[in-house]
Amino acid sequence: MEILEKLAFTRCAGTPEEEKAAEIICEEVKTLGLEPQIEEFDVLTYADDEAWVEVLQPYEAQYQCSALGLSGSTPDEGIVAPLRYVETGQPEYLNHIAGKIILASQGGGFKAYEKAKKEGALGRIFIGQAGRDTPNVALNRCIRDRLGTLPTAYIKYEHALEMIKREASEVRLHVHQKEYWSKSRNVIAEIAGTHEPEEVIVIGAHYDSVYRNQGAHDNGAGSATIAELARYFAQNPPRRTLRFIWFGSEEMGLMGSWAHVEKQRNGLEKYVFMVNVDVAGGIIGSNSASVMGSDKLVNYLDVMGNELSRDLRVNQSIYSGDCIPLGYENIPSVTFSRGGGGTSYIHAPGDTLEHIDAEHLELLGEIVLEFTRRIANAGTFPFPREIPERIKKDIRDYMERGGRKPEKHPNK
Secondary structure, X not given: OHHHHHOOOOXXXXXXXXXXXXXXXXXXXXXXXXXXXXXXXXXXXXXXXEEEEEEEEOOOEEEEEEEOEOOOOOOOOOEEEEEEEOOOOOHHHOOOOOOOEEEEOOOOHHHHHHHHHHHOXXXXXEEOXXXXXXXXXXXXXXXXXXXXXXXXXXXXXXXXXXXHHOXXXXXXXXXXXXXXXXXXXXXXXXXXXXXXXXXXXXXXXXOOOOOOOOOHHHHHHHHHHHHHHHHHHHHOOOOEEEEEEEEOOHHHOOHHHXXXXXXXXXXXXXXXXXEEEOOOOEOOOXXXXXXXXXXXXXXXXXXXXXXXXXXXXXXXXXXXXXHHHHHHOOOOEEEEEEEOHHHHHOOOOOOOHHHEOHHHHHHHHHHHHHHHHHHHHOOOOOOOOOOOHHHHHHHHHHHHHOOOOOOOOOOO
């Protein structure tokens, strides 16, 4: 828990706080007798964001919101326009919205953003989950790069419900934020294999958070988990090389892992597998493994869970995390996570240490360690370096929803 407690502050991409978190991880790595490496990359980030909505007709009210980072800003006086509720915000609902501000329960991804811009929407208001604070998240930079900005805010579910029931017809939307280019960084530490050093297993976790958020579950706990794995393997060298990577700027659209893939392109053939840890530590929750790999890997994890007498829910599917860029390069992976309970607060101010304890942090950590120990020390690597065609298609579809063209790697 010690390193998790040290990381319990907002660590948004490209900020001094994210750099401070990287320094904390570097110091931890040095205590293990390892030499950390820094992999810098450019990132577009934001600060000083605020948003609110004023209802002007047929009643008057003001609702505090949160800005969608990187979605742009309104003029200081805001934007006044008719309001149109468009259900889930999917493209088929985005008709007759020219000159209007739309209210939607979901974002809809690249295609919805593209149609909203094409049809002439002036702004967007997304509805948060019932009983929760609004999230503090950012627009995927690839969508912004391809389509430009469209000021967007998140409103509480209860306030949106009131607006719909009272038939709010005209609103003033305020979205204000400072956007700027900065540096982010990945922290890398490597333990050379004793027998097959040319076979590299990536052990990954992102260490950044969203704004106004401790990022305890997501993903301070994951960062702490792989730090403990590094501690174990520094004392017990594996047959294969383990490359530990704490990725920056995951919350901005997996920017750290995309940057790593681009910078290490000539060495990717050595990467045989990735173990990713994203969201962990919850006192209330369940353990899961998302497999972007073969049926053999799925079956192996099922059996291992039973051997360890651990409830491990294994599914063969993509995971929205740093495994995606490596998966696009045909590097199989498993992402371990512990969801439920306090993890429902991720991306909002409620993602704090009070929902986590050492016992349940270790619960998932023991599973990750045992799996990693087995594959790192196997006489022959037990799984093929391949990803099923169905998963490959899901990866491409995921990239398209985020505005990233699959045939390109547009890191700045």
